[in-house]
Amino acid sequence: MSTGIPTAIEAPRFRALTSVRATGIVGIASGIILAAATFAAIFGPLLAPYDPELPNLSLAWIGPTGGHLLGFDVQGRDVLSRLLVGAQTSMLGPLVVVIVSVVTGSLLAVVAAWRRGAADAAISSGLDILFAFPGILLAVLATAVFGAGLPAAAIALSLAYMPYVARVLRGAAYRERSQPYVAALEVQGASATSICLRHLIPNMLPLIVAQATILFGYAMVDLAAISFLGLGVQPPRPDWGVMISENQTGIVQGYPLPALSAGVCIVAVVIAVNVLGERLFEQAEAGRR
Amino acid sequence: MAEPGKAPVLQAAGLRKEFGELIAVDDVSFDLPSGRSLAIVGESGSGKTTIARMIVGLERPTSGTITACGHDRSQPAHSTRDRRQRGREVQIVFQDPYTSLDPRQNAEATIDEVLKLHHGWPADRRRARTAELIDLVGLDTRQSRALPRSLSGGQRQRIAIARALAAQPDILILDESVAALDVSIQAQVLNLLADIRDQTHVSYILISHDLAVVRQLTDEAIVLHRGKVVERGPTAQVLDDPQHPYTQRLRASVPRPGWKPRRRGQPGTGEENGVP
């Protein structure tokens, strides 16, 4: 039947992320930022020109000079080196949080949507209870149990994000599950597991990926906040959130660079991840319909 | 495969389905003789789709019995193995070609997956059978490798039919399977369904509101109105000489050359015989 506006008759080609025309200048910039951050996360310790942890109070707050492009921080350590080495925990933490929360959240969403009825009600209620706990509170609790540090913070945040992911994905899971092709597979006698893993989840992938990228940004900021409060990464280990915390006094004293440069790194990565997530989502959706 | 002349391949007796207060299906009984085709005619709210879902095990009857290929199928399957077994008896093709296929799978993969479920064949035998089925439904290799989004509604329905046939069912339910297709494509698919029936002796249950399609494809028909059977008989007889007022009204409402719509309660609305 005619739908009026003709829908695409030709299949929209799945344009590779590297295609310049498809991603645009903002996309390219985001790609570069993320590549740089990832590179630093992996090779930071090798690239850092100076020792990131050795304090030298006589050098505190000195601005950019010689080989120190960003100057020194509150304890006289090279800011650039701390940024490069800190990339590791700053990127790894959110990555772990995203993977754990998205995987568990997706599974819960799919199970709830597949089984519907009582199972769905039970899962949704359980998630609602978990929703009631703010991430920071869970972090405090986790710290009490596991001791301060990145693992505790990451666990806490994963628990805090999981119900959010599950709730968002549950709608998509329900939609896919109600499609006739799923019914056709049921009638064929395919097992629930195979339908969920081979059909439901791949078709939800655009949304899952979009969620993951959004959450990465949130996790980065939340983990930085947790570290800022002293509950996450412990000094003297470098971490962008810790750096903001340590160097905050410098802002009012007229030495904003150390704290701000760490802040800029966080903001840049969060924006880049969001932009990338949007592109991935669009292209995955276009490739599907 | 069913052979013509044997016992009914499907028997439904006293089917009833309640959704809370609503009685969607009320005491519906019918037989499907082996190798023959039955039409379940009705409009929205008639219960026809609910009946289809009950037969195929997607819905649990409130009461009544369903017997398919000699086995009692009154309740949905318990286990996956049971469902697979039943899938080899009854299959279904749905109405909407745009949501009947996994958008991420091409025809070959779709059919292959089903073949793997039902037969423990090695890959090359599955490939050969897939090619046969693709050919049977009138598609070519290029189309079988394309994703659904680059295919038309008619082509997608052909894939859905091939997928259903991959299980080699005795009974194929066509739930308004041609209703969403353009007229010229509908004709192609109807011809295809007739050919398939000749070749494989599958028995059809055609769920449709379109009386012309019903006439073209089926031998027997039952007419449903608000969950009850109001008329039954050979299709030609039900359409040429409808007895029940609802059937007459339905017959009189079908556009055809020379037809004019009339408001209810006026001459020509079908309170009399539906022949123009």
Next chain:
Amino acid sequence: MSDPAAVAALGSPGAAASAPLLEVAGLSVLLEINGAKRPVLRDVSLTVRPGEAVGLVGESGSGKSMTARAIDRLLPRRAEVTGSIRFGGEDVNQLTGAGLRRYRNKVAMIFQDPRAHTNPVRRIGDFMTEALQANLAVSAPEARRRAVDMLAQVGIDDGAKRLGQYPHQMSGGMLQRVMIAAALLTKPRLLLADEPTTALDVTTQAEVMAILDGLRREFGLAMLFITHDLDLAAAICDRTAVMYAGQIVEIRASALLHDDPLHPYTAALAAARPDIEQTAHRLRAIPGRPLSAFEAPSQECAFAPRCPYATDICRAEVPALARLDSGVSRCARAHELRGQLGGAPGG
């Protein structure tokens, strides 16, 4: 090529009689699809006289809905439109502001899915009286009175109660009747009905069609009725235009379409439909599938690849719309094939 508007005005009884109400001449539309400009309508010409009902029939991609949207100025912003659409002598595409609003009062559109075109959180009464109050400065009580009257005309007797209801409280058929009533309230001169009954049950369709036909005649409205069903169009339209691949291929008096079509596509379309009165051994299906304007060949007759009568003439160039008898056809061989096309079994 003869003047398209003049040609399209043919095919109707009493062609010389009155000035056309709607005149579409050489309308071509390009839309941006996947980044490229593609044709969706090619050289569409047709006329509708005051009080006349014209059917517009086609399959997917034929451009029938697009034509209605073009007439109602509902095309996407970046559509490229060439050719002209004149309503009551005025160029529709040049209208703006108040002029456009006046035009919208005179041309009412009824859509296929009433639920998609009603706001679910507004009452029926608000929706129906809105245009009257805003555009025609009718007082609220008077608008309500007219609404209730009109609802009675479409067979809804408890109109006052219905005005207070929401769309979800009504069935599809009833809501479509409300849409018809709403469309008629502003006393339009032309109704554009885009597959108004496709989503309805067949018995409801018959009822709604009867109401539409009756009211149209009573109010003397012109109508462009869009559908995929040739017999449905023929039931209430005096003339029917058939579209294929974004072009008009035939315009003919509805009564003659089956027995004496002027284009092979029309004949094939009529023949492809199963017959409710007998079972054919095999249906006469057209090979291939219906194409959109941008998929169809553009240097030859768009239907040639699927046409059983195609010859070299057909493949040489795009045939023009030409007059034949009392109708119009875009078949290059229309003269030759006259009399051979129609009278399909069951037609």
